[in-house]
Amino acid sequence: MKKKKTGALAARHHQTGYLYLIPWLIGFLLFVAYPLFYTGFLSFNSVVKNIRGWTMTPMGIDNYFTALFQNTTFTPLILDFAIVELTYVPTIVILSFILAVLLNTKIKFRTGFRMIYFFPVIVLSGPVVEQLMSANTTSVIRIEDILIYKMIESYSEGAAEILLALFNNFTIVLWFTGIPIVLFMNGLQKINTQLFEAAQIDGASPWQILWKVTIPIIKPTALICTIFSIVQIAIFSINPIYGFVLTTIQQNYSNGLGFAAAVALIYSLVVFLFVGIAFLLLGDTEKVIVRENILEKQERKLKQIQRRNRMNEMSIKQLWKALSSRWRYWIQKRKKKGEQGGPFDEDKR
């Protein structure tokens, strides 16, 4: 978008925007930006509160050393946390996508189902889930009795343990799908129906349409859902590290907050690592797509498919004509600019 040239009056008008931003800005600088760097600083210090206030004594990387190598609980917990994120998040995203596709078909009681699937968002809180889990109400399927589980168990006990953890809390994992389902449904409804029609004319089966049309378009939504789930699980009490971080902070109120800072920092780095992985897996590598909006992207895809349709309908002679003219055009252009790439690259952008 080009910036309009604005007069001094308009510029001043726009600066009044800061007036509305002030409360958030103060909060952000004071409670997010400054703490973000300060935590890093604190983690290299021993922090003690005495009569004169907070005193920091630098102690190098001792806090990290204690956390990673001397504390016997932290390292296993952080590994557990990584496993929880790795198993829960893909399950949540895939399940919510499947549910969104199912809910998006023409069925009755759609609002009813939607209401049920969204309900957990309202009641999902740490203590509630802890109580429900302690009363053993969260495991619907007894996976220990299933034959496949026993086979996996005899093959590798680690994998079996992970599966067991996932299925024992399966309902709670499902409860995290509430918001992703709505996001996915919203994304699905925004897909241009012409795309599906074009694919159908091409002779694509519903299965192919799902993989070749729906999933590529829904990918940005999937990225958002993934990040949302990662963040949500990270600050939720079912993950093993949460309790440790919290008790470390609570127990070391007057001294040893430096250690707590180191713990919090390592834990946050793991979370950022997962967010980074999500970006790598689901983010678009082409930077163009970030700029074009979803409608433009669909239009481009539609044009591609329509062109392919036209080619199917053409006789071989016509097709040859079209292709050769295209080829010639491309060669000419390449001679001019010395560009590289195939004859159809300009369509793909």
Add this chain to the structure above:
Amino acid sequence: MKINVESFKAIKRKWIGRGGTSGLLGKIIVYLLLIGISYVFLYPLLKMISMSFLSMSDLVDPEVDWIPKSLSFYNYVVVERVLRLLPPSFAEFFKNPGNLIKTLTTISTFAIFQTIVSALTGYAFARYNFKFKKFWFVMVLVSFIIPLPMVTIPRIILISNLQDSIWIPFAQNFQGTGLEETIPRTLFQSNIPQFLFTFFGQGVNSAILILIFYNFFKMIPISLDEAARMDGATSFQVFWHVYIKLVTPIIITVFLFSFVWNWNDTYTPSVFYSTNNPSVTMILSYFDFQFANRAGTIPGQGGEARINEAYKMAATFLSMLPLFILYIFAQRKFIEGIERTGLTGE
């Protein structure tokens, strides 16, 4: 016997259709899946409600699975004593209104302020092109991704410094005036830190609420704004008379979300206000410890109440009941709210 090809085709069309869910078979599969998954979704809640009515003997009885042998509300009576939801007696209502009223008022206050701040911030981002706007907008999203423990410790130090230098001298003026209840001596035994975060736009999931407002303000045509300015309205008048009046439905949605998320949040309270917090969710998180002290005897039977799953489930049900009622009346608003975050690619 001849097979009628036409009728065979008709049957095929009816059951399979043109693939996907257009046929009856596909529909049945979809319904079965949806109903099955709904059952899994609701299983803990159904189990919770059923268990909360079980008596001690029902709990150990293998014959009783879902339906208790006799219906009684004794579990709820015992649990109410632990949670202290209602005032001890009607006469004491104004002195000690009970934890339910206390929680409702604090959470509503948080929600109101969070809604106001989110509206202001969303409006600034939607309607003004100030300098570094893009940068700040990215920062809104960043503040959502950052895990809270990472910023907690400096926040503790900040609040502690605030307490030592400003709050304690201020609170000492009120010693012995009977206001100790409303103006506590230390900040760490009050809702004030949490209120500060909420007031400055860093409450629970504030970023999402800002996004909801941002997208909604963007949808309003700018000509309305210009027309009001032509008539000589000031910036704030435009905001109040044009925008706020137009977005009343979204204000309600944001308020509801804020209410629910604040109700369910235990992280900030457990760092800044962990002892004697009257919030129902916080009491639930310490339920097991407090049960022995507060439960007393079982009504209808002799003997002290010992903690068991039935009591836990009754407490859990009571703690989510207000949200449950809220959801039944306003479920559409919640779903619309998430749809309007614009997270799906606008």
